[in-house]
Amino acid sequence: xxxxxxxxxxLAFAVLLIVSCEESFLNFEPEGKLPEEExxxxxxxxxxxxxxxxxxxxxxxxxxxxxxxxxxxxxxxALKGSAVGDAAFLNDYVYFTVTxxxxxxxxxxxxxxxxxxxxxxxxxxxxxxxxSEAKKVRxxxxxxxxxxxxxxxxxxxxxxxxxxxxLDDAVAEASVRVPKADVYTQIVNDLTDAATDLxxxxxxxxxxxxxxxxxxxxxxxxxxxxxxxxxxATLTDEVISSGQYRLMDDFWGIFRIDGENxxxxxxxxxxxxxxxxxxxxxxxxxxxxxxxxxxxxxxxVPTDDLANxxxxxxxxxxxxxxxxxxxxxxxxxxxxxxxxxxxxEGVSVPRYNGKVYSTMQEREELGWWCSWGANVRxxxxxxxxxxxxxxxxxxxxxxxxxxxxxxxxxxAGLPEISNPSxxxxxxxxxxxxxxxxxxxxxxxxxxQAASKLASNGFKTGVNEVFPVPQxxxxxxxxxxxxxxxx
Numbered sequence: 001x002x003x004x005x006x007x008x009x010x011l012a013f014a015v016l017l018i019v020s021c022e023e024s025f026l027n028f029e030p031e032g033k034l035p036e037e038e039x040x041x042x043x044x045x046x047x048x049x050x051x052x053x054x055x056x057x058x059x060x061x062x063x064x065x066x067x068x069x070x071x072x073x074x075x076x077x078a079l080k081g082s083a084v085g086d087a088a089f090l091n092d093y094v095y096f097t098v099t100x101x102x103x104x105x106x107x108x109x110x111x112x113x114x115x116x117x118x119x120x121x122x123x124x125x126x127x128x129x130x131x132s133e134a135k136k137v138r139x140x141x142x143x144x145x146x147x148x149x150x151x152x153x154x155x156x157x158x159x160x161x162x163x164x165x166x167l168d169d170a171v172a173e174a175s176v177r178v179p180k181a182d183v184y185t186q187i188v189n190d191l192t193d194a195a196t197d198l199x200x201x202x203x204x205x206x207x208x209x210x211x212x213x214x215x216x217x218x219x220x221x222x223x224x225x226x227x228x229x230x231x232x233a234t235l236t237d238e239v240i241s242s243g244q245y246r247l248m249d250d251f252w253g254i255f256r257i258d259g260e261n262x263x264x265x266x267x268x269x270x271x272x273x274x275x276x277x278x279x280x281x282x283x284x285x286x287x288x289x290x291x292x293x294x295x296x297x298x299x300x301v302p303t304d305d306l307a308n309x310x311x312x313x314x315x316x317x318x319x320x321x322x323x324x325x326x327x328x329x330x331x332x333x334x335x336x337x338x339x340x341x342x343x344x345e346g347v348s349v350p351r352y353n354g355k356v357y358s359t360m361q362e363r364e365e366l367g368w369w370c371s372w373g374a375n376v377r378x379x380x381x382x383x384x385x386x387x388x389x390x391x392x393x394x395x396x397x398x399x400x401x402x403x404x405x406x407x408x409x410x411x412a413g414l415p416e417i418s419n420p421s422x423x424x425x426x427x428x429x430x431x432x433x434x435x436x437x438x439x440x441x442x443x444x445x446x447x448q449a450a451s452k453l454a455s456n457g458f459k460t461g462v463n464e465v466f467p468v469p470q471x472x473x474x475x476x477x478x479x480x481x482x483x484x485x486x
């Protein structure tokens with residue numbers, strides 16, 4: 001099975017170096033004991049530092065409760081789920097009652113800035129190493145891709161934020177929010193550089209690292225938020241014409257462990273599985289979402305609204321893969337267990353996110369903790385096609401939009417749309433990418449959040465972003481200010 005670059009991740013965490021300042025949220029205790037003056041000397045050190053930034057992507061605050069709370073539960077796709085009252089604080093995100101002191105707000109912020117810090121350590125120190133020029137160029141590009149990834153999460157969630165790119169000025173930069181336009185400029189610059197310098201593909205020992213296609217796709221996605229339609233269309237045209245990716249026939253199979261790093265994968269967070277090695281097998285994206293009482297906790301469950309959207313579209317293939325119900329068969333034949341009828345908060349018939357379900361076969365082959373070794377899908381080729389379709393529809397190219405859109409619909413067994421509207425394409429994003437972390441941000445960027453989420457308490461002018469963590473405001477003595485309405 002796959003388990004390539006991240007076999008070195010445990011060692012890589014030795015490079016969680018910290019900025020030398022007393023009061024900054026960029027301060028993190030190093031998890032290894034290698035003195036700073038002895039690091040960033042060799043090429044191996046440089047690669048370990050980059051691997052540490054990759055490894056951080058799979059930590060709890062990156063892929064578990066904080067992720068669900070910020071990127072899933074505020075949308076019309078997801079509810080808290082699980083047993084009544086368990087982790088009730090997650091309902092604050094479903095119903096827009098979250099306060100600046102809530103832990104997921106803080107963890108989401110600090111975790112992503114920790115990732116930024118890891119990338120900045122690479123970018124500021126790699127010239128001190130004896131890394132070959134070709135390798136250095138690639139590692140810098142990988143660090144820039146990841147820094148853009150972390151900042152994209154941050155700017156969508158909080159709006160104006162501190163922009164820290166230089167370790168020499170880190171304290172000052174970390175103590176003030178800059179306009180989100182400036183953050184997006186940095187993201188675009190980083191991804192443009194990454195797309196120029198990253199390889200198209202890697203050898204088998206390095207599968208999972210960021211590629212040129214990953215940088216181009218993330219940059220195209222950023223351009224949707226910036227409403228740069230022509231740029232988004234051009235970038236995705238290049239990814240499509242590269243021939244590096246294709247849609248897989250089996251939608252359910254994409255999300256199984258055997259489907260990791262398949263031809264549809266543009267970028268996914270690598271989560272090593274090593275039988276019995278708990279230091280290596282420790283990603284908890286899937287387990288908290290699995291059937292409660294059946295090697296899962298039952299959180300972050302699909303809504304009736306999402307189920308109805310699939311039914312209205314006649315979309316049984318993607319519905320059956322995305323929403324699995326207690327007592328019903330999954331596409332592979334497993335009968336889904338967990339808690340019973342009327343025992344799950346928010347729904348009468350318990351259901352779960354099928355995209356992260358660990359099948360019985362996987363558990364038998366790999367052990368019950370196999371979900372801890374399941375990769376997290378971030379960018380898929382289907383999204384490349386949908387970005388392409390939306391960008392072309394918005395820039396007056398309906399035939400080009402139809403071509404890309406209908407490739408996705410054909411895989412789902414749905415009829416073609418000859419002249420798709422932007423609304424139809426955004427709805428297709430919902431059906432294709434449900435439970436993958438984009439729906440809330442899509443509703444905000446397309447101006448639909450107020451109407452779609454009003455019944456849950458969404459307030460225009462407030463809930464487009466989340467509160468800045470109060471501990472960050474306190475830590476900076478108020479130089480970092482709070483978002484309006486919080």
